[in-house]
Amino acid sequence: MLSTSDLLQLSARGIRPEEINQQVDYFKQGFPWMNLEKSATIGDGIVRFSDADLASHIERFESRRSSLNLLKMVPASGAATRMFKSLFEYISSGQPNKESDLFFSQKESFAFYQELASITPDGSSEVDVLKVLLGASGMEYGSLPKGLLKFHQYPAGARTPLEEHLVEAAEYASDGQKARLHFTVSPEHRGRFEALVAQLSPIWSSHFGIEFEVTFSEQKPATDTVAVNMDNSLFREDDGSLLFRPAGHGALLENLNDLTADIIFIKNIDNVVPDHLKQATIQYKKALAGLLLWILEGISYLEMRLKGELKPALIEEALLEIKTYLGFEVSADFAFLSLDAQAAALLEILGRPTRICGVVKNTGEPGGGPFWCQDAVGNLTLQLVESAQVDMSNGSQKALFAGSTHFNPVDLVCATRGKDLLAYRDMSTGFITEKTKDGKSLKAQELPGLWNGAMANWNTLFVEVPLETFNPVKTVTDLLRPAHQNA
Structure with missing residues (x-):
């Protein structure tokens, strides 16, 4: 199926032939549907902070932030067409x-x-x-990409989303000395991003009294996926070469995997507001990070105990903890394992990357939501699920998805240090779309979404965040909404 010239083309991109074969198999077989068990709700997968909880988690973060390596990652690729x-x-x-x-x-x-x-x-x-x-x-x-457009007007001039993210980062992604940000950008716009950062960083460094460390990366060619004809044969250009296409935001898992920090905040480029509306976002970002720190302490404590003397009561305690705080409920088969095997299984779960995802009340926005899902061996895990992953011809699954009480605004706080994130991706959760090239129909494939299948095997907890922290700009007239006006 692959010619010598095909293999040379793959080698130049850093793609292994077996990856192409797997992609073609997915084109032929399709991707399995997610198996929704139930919506995550308040008290069952979603945490709602009381005022005391909010204050406590913020205080924990504030007390430790000076010793933490913090980073904010912003996917900012793609034109605003x-x-x-x-x-x-x-x-x-x-x-x-x-x-x-x-x-x-x-x-x-x-x-x-x-x-x-x-x-x-x-x-x-x-x-x-x-x-x-x-x-x-x-x-x-x-x-141009959204990050470089003028979104908000101020007396001193207009600000782009890039600049708003710098201002935000100073408030919660700073250790008091330095604020670190990482933007994923497209190659053709990288120079403009870098020039704008060079212009803005000294201004805001002087204002906040901190240093800004801003880095950039681009989607890697090795993450592109091959296109096929409608009969699933490889789509070829006029010169006989294979056609590759960017594989969606799931490809950015490679970029995230290259980043090192104790805590990584992830937020979309267009979800920014003027200064007078930033407080809720800043408070909840700090609180999510404080909760994550508390959960990481609990993980370390459980790991220590599970490596010591084992008793059934300890296993039961650990099972309750991982369901309540890590979004994982073991299958019935777990009960038949030996005590040592149970401990080993629990230690594997505890050793996964961990994320806390802010979710907002569902107001009918298109996109995914938080669910308990059943995996291939019967475990229940918390997942962010998009509509394209659900079999809408199945009445009960469609009803479960439609009945979700909350929505995913892409508001993540993650602990990834020391983990190979690619090992925790579920490759069976990709997407297939239909496109055209030079008037010819073709099928394209997207990798598992960055906050969906790319993080399928992470420990996950959802936290309800205020609706005013979610202000995306999907169309230009969204900028006329009160959340983007700075009167």
Whole structure:
């Protein structure tokens, strides 16, 4: 199936032939559906902080942060093209639409409007204004990543999401001396990110009295997946070479695996707010980190005891602890293991990467939610599940998914030090999509999502966070919402 030239192409990308064979097998067989057992709810997989809990976890984090290596990771790859979909449609059709009408009726409310107005010729039509905003000869917003767009207006000028993340990081991802951030970016935009950081870092270092250490990485070519024709044969370019495509945000697990820190905060690039609305985010980030520190202490204590004298009562205590705080309930077969084998199994669970995921009340936003899921051997684990992973033709599974009380806003606090994260990925949780190339239909494959299957075998606990901490910008007019206005 693979020719000599194919093997050379794979070698240049750092991809092993067996990876391609596995991908083709997934194209042929499809991916198995997730087996939802029940929604995670308050008291059963989801923790709700009392005021006292919130204060206690924040205090724990504050008391230890100076001795911790903290890092904030922000996936910031990809152009913001979809953010302007309706405006592009106006340009191509010449016909205004609901979103373009809203855009022009409140154009002065956008943080980028002052710049747009200054470079747009007088008397320009609406379509011409949009061409200046989106086009390569203007502001290039149609091809730039969200991180470089002007989101929020301040008296001193407009801020990009990149700048808002720097400000946030100073508040909770700093040890008091240094704030570390890592952005994953696309190669064509890396220079602009680096230039903006070089411009902003001295300003905010002076303001906060700390150093900013900002690093960047790009999605690795070795994580790209091969495309196939609709009959599952390998899709080839006109020159006979294989076609590879980026494998979605799950590919960034490799980038996360390269990072070293005691605690890593993960948050999407577009989920930022102006300063006067940041307090809830800052408080809950600190509280999630404080809870994680407490759980890690509990893990170390249990590990020590399980390596000592074993008694059935200790095993029962450990089972309750890992279900309550690590999102893992063992299968019925566990009871038939010897005491030593039970301890070994529990130590393996305790040794996994650990994450706490903030979740918000479900308000109908598209995306995944928190569930208890059954794995292939009957264990129940807490997972973040997307709709594409659920068999919607199965009435009970569809109802379970629709009935989820909470939603995943991508708000993670992780402990990964010393772990090979690739070993904890469930490769059977990828996605298959249909695309076109040069007018030809093809099938593409995405790796398990970064906070879904890529973290399937992590210890997981969900915490309810305030809805005001979730303010994504999916379309340009989302910037008109109160959460993004700085009046």
